[in-house]
Amino acid sequence: MSNEYLFTSESVSEGHPDKVADQISDAILDAIFTQDPQSRVAAETLCNTGLVVLAGEVTTRANVDYINVARETIKRIGYDNADFGIDYKSCAVLVAYDKQSPDIAQGVDEGRGVDLEQGAGDQGLMFGYACNETPELMPAAIYYAHRIVERQSQLRKDGRLPWLRPDAKSQVTLKYVDGKPVAIDTVVLSTQHSPDIEQKDIHEAAIEEIIKPVLPAEWLKNTRFLINPTGRFVIGGPQGDCGLTGRKIIVDTYGGAAPHGGGAFSGKDPSKVDRSAAYAGRYVAKNIVAAGLAERCQIQVSYAIGIAKPTSVMVTTFGTGKISDEKLSQLVLEHFDLRPKGIVQMLDLLRPIYAKTAAYGHFGREEPEFTWERTDKVAALRASAGL
């Protein structure tokens, strides 16, 4: 008997308030890294009606106009009119950065602390994942949820649907049969809009111009479309909902198709393993699947603050592996240096490359900055596995 089930993931556009916060945090990280890539940065952002708060810990020699970076980010997203949810020109921006705690710094800095290597910037657990549901080796539901909101933003910015406004959320429910996606059961799209357009016209444009062009046609059979189901979405952005950095961590990763360790990414320099080790986890898992060693691969790593070596590494392939999970774990330890400094070198992370990551997913992206998406370990892994 075949086994059928539904699985759902969601995404949000760059105008979603939590994503506005993420993008401001990463724009500030990039502005700092452009001048001083040795900086320690934990930049958190809160945005609400007319207000942006920048807080967290920053130790740097860079000289950055934080307020201007925040305003420019809000402008780039498209919030240039208070009627849209916030106006980059007129909102208040409060800056309350402190320095990194010297007690933490002594644990992280190379040559100081208990472990003389560069220690992990925090304790924690991180997961990496890949599967062969899409060519990018991403779970299909989150992949297509991203494409919908990305297209919403394109059609807004190039003026094809001028009544679109920046804030939007998508959700894709896939039907699986025997572990493989075979159809799209339901698509939800809520998009902010100008008050002049009728709901009927929003529905039609959303389905025909935003959603259908980015979904596989063969999966659209009896698909249900739920468009702006509140019936009205004129108020949006930080005015409709308070945004905080790090509050879209499932959208940022695998859409719930894999577990999450809980650590957020945006605003954090890569000495923070929450970010760098999650990127490394994706790199490991993707190379294993790309090498044909498994159809699905998940890795968990964990760290103690101030210590370089991970406290645990676990690799699972859910029965899809060409070699045993234990052998695969061995291969991973041989081919990937998962100490904080090793990760930074392996993925070349001390660069101002983070603003792009802060919307439409940190994984499954093809831009060159996303070094953790490279599959350059495939040949070495296959050779070691004897394939």
Next chain:
Amino acid sequence: MSNEYLFTSESVSEGHPDKVADQISDAILDAIFTQDPQSRVAAETLCNTGLVVLAGEVTTRANVDYINVARETIKRIGYDNADFGIDYKSCAVLVAYDKQSPDIAQGVDEGRGVDLEQGAGDQGLMFGYACNETPELMPAAIYYAHRIVERQSQLRKDGRLPWLRPDAKSQVTLKYVDGKPVAIDTVVLSTQHSPDIEQKDIHEAAIEEIIKPVLPAEWLKNTRFLINPTGRFVIGGPQGDCGLTGRKIIVDTYGGAAPHGGGAFSGKDPSKVDRSAAYAGRYVAKNIVAAGLAERCQIQVSYAIGIAKPTSVMVTTFGTGKISDEKLSQLVLEHFDLRPKGIVQMLDLLRPIYAKTAAYGHFGREEPEFTWERTDKVAALRASAGL
């Protein structure tokens, strides 16, 4: 051949800055609900050196002194001296609540909007989980990680270890053989402390008085203890690290032993399915395991904003079920009303019960307020399953 692996989860104490933010958000929700349980609340908090920001959306008839609720929460946690990381008496508290967007309200309110039933307060996906690793039917790693930081707080508050300060983090790495936990491989504990105590004394007290008393003795074989691995943790709380509501969502739930939908809990009234449907998911999964219908059970539900009926429900038992996952899904739909209003009634959620949930986990708790931990559907489920 037996299959061995390591799995890691973490927890944090009530003095951790993200948890300070969560507790302020839920204390404000409770203060509002005490006066007006029909309120709509999305209370976000940011706390940093000397500063607390209260923002989000609140629509209520209650008259609450928000600043005082925030200060009292910080005091209760134990931050009554600026040397500890923040002082409840002297910190700045900024209040920037807006009202719930009327466009959202029309989708959520009963009798308005597209769906005349009470609609979900947001789209999104939520997971519920239970397994038989502990009597509370929780994954063991997160369960014991909570117990360690809970005991840190006890020994601090009752004065037995007077040099302890509020901020702490724990991490537990379990060794599994053939899918069952058999030993504790590593325990990490970082605890804030007064400057007067030696690291050597911290190590000894942490291992002997905090950690060992709460862990199963038979699992402590060759266990590695990493205590304050930065070498110093005097600066802590919101001074050491900026805290935000909703940034400990894996600590709040299953420690990474199950996926997460991404939605945070604290500060949200139960019309927000991020919270109420995740509680309902735990209730469903726990009752299924308690009924002996499976050793492990995971449920995913998803919603569209403004619509009452879930857009998808998926139940999995990972091959441990007494009946098929499809039959079990049927049983779930028969025995549990997963519409927003049904959940609120089933779990009696319109009460000021949330402050307690905001530290040491929302699940696996035995206090009477945690209605989602009741196993009162066991008999009915067994009968329907023919057991």
